[in-house]
Amino acid sequence: MKPMTDGVDLTLFGVMTAVFIVVTLLLGWYGYKNTSDNQEFLLGRNKTGPLIIALSYGATFLSASAVIGFGGQTAVHGMSLMWLCFLNLFAGLAVAFLIFGKRTRRLGSKLGAATFADLLGKAYNSTSIRTFTVILILVMMPIYTAAVLKGGVNSLAVITGLTDYYNYILIGLSLVVAVYVVYGGIIAVMYNDALQAGIMFIGMLVILLVTWSYTGGITAGNEAMVDLWSQRMGDIGGLGVAPGFEGWTNSPSFGTTEWMTVVTTFIMGVGIGALTQPQLVVRYMSAKNDKDLNKSLMIGSIFILLVVGAAYTVGPLTNVYFFDQHGMLSFEYLSSMGLGTDFIIPQYILEVFSGITFGDVFVCLFLLSLICASISTISALMHTIGVAGGYDLYSVFKSKKTGVSKDYQSIKLNRLFIVIFMILVVVYCYVMPKDIIAKATSVFMGVTAAALLPAYFHCLYSKNPNKTAAIASIGVGTASYMLWALFMNAGTSVFLPICKLLTGSSVLMPGSVLAYTDPLIISLPLSILTMVIILLVQKKEPNMRNEELGCKE
């Protein structure tokens, strides 16, 4: 990949990054000093307030994928992707906190659960559900983590022109994350998230204001996009969109290929999937009480609206800028440079800030935001992976070996798992295909939602959760997601081309609307249906663990 520009002040960026790393490591040290036992390493309950919970949730939720990956997609597909911002706020925050968060916190506290897998296992009194969730985390999450890491490092290396130092940036970022997660546990992760969220917030606010200033205001910017589309006379050639695209300020025509891609893959796939993210569920359980969760809603919603809303509003407006400056639309311009949609936002930032006062500072602030967005997500994922191995898997293994079913705590083992998997993630970065961020995000969120969302909801709202229904729902959700992803969906089948090996075609029905339908749209209803049918057939199945605990809800 060629460097995008030599316009970045590397000295200034180096100084800002060095200061940031020092503060990050200091917060890691703070976490280390405040982590006296394994429970504090896992949850840090009573050590975090609503501000930290809100910013940590927001920063973990929004990786670099949200800013540059999906921001670039809005430059191509237009403002209809603002529905994803709405779903991030509505499903990913309001519903997540009010419908799932409070009950998760209360049930987790009642059952003594410290992780998502632990919660599901204890709620259903099922080692197999806990083990399955752990396996899902240990198999899928490192791939997602690697996609986030690789995306962040790729962008950083290309934007700064430091492509020759790709390996050093990759290893350096991984080391910083590993050090503060290994030693500081969840406390360091959450405090660092809050710092990183603050940087992201300022960075995106500046970018939004500068963009509106360039276009001459909100209305003028939107009208310029309408004019650009009028000039195209409906010609979508070279725009990177499918038939059904109606311009950047309009939603695509219902039922078309473009509509299926935008609505089922980008909007619903990612929006709904956020509800069952193991790394986010832990944020609810770390709250002291419901009041803290209520308070954190305000800060979290403003943060997500600003960061995601700014990225998705600026994305389409980049077309106006690039057309003014180069006579080409965003996708055309970046394609002419040999770069993909992931680089539309970074290239725009570099160019738009090049002629303004303190432009260098803002470019460096954006680059720092990019690092923050990446490592806030990576650190949360690495912590989740580490405790899935060092706490959940270890407890399952020891319980089986000793015959005594209980939780086994080993802070050293958690740390060991984090180190081992961090190395694995770095290895993945070298073997994974390019331009994988948005797809890997969608697949990880999709498969966890299809497999676990009905079972998670059921255990929170049922007085007597039905284990058989949960296992069947998990099985059907996972199997149907995998089958659709491997044999039907054109976007996901490229990951593991089994269909091509068996049939010679990449998917079973190429060219049809089904090839652009996200697996989650099929598998989640099947998973829910399975649970409902079994619940209706088996009215009541005793759950020994809840009876022992006198757990009503």
Added chain:
Amino acid sequence: MSILGLTDPWVIGAYVGCILTVVFCVAYSILKGKDSDEGDEAND
């Protein structure tokens, strides 16, 4: 009808939905965060 240069009701709806959700979250946070003690440790 044009609002800030936008005419597509779905796009306008997405922005309105975002703003209303934030307004709801802020209001809920202020009202419930002040006096709510539902589900505190005492109840667990």
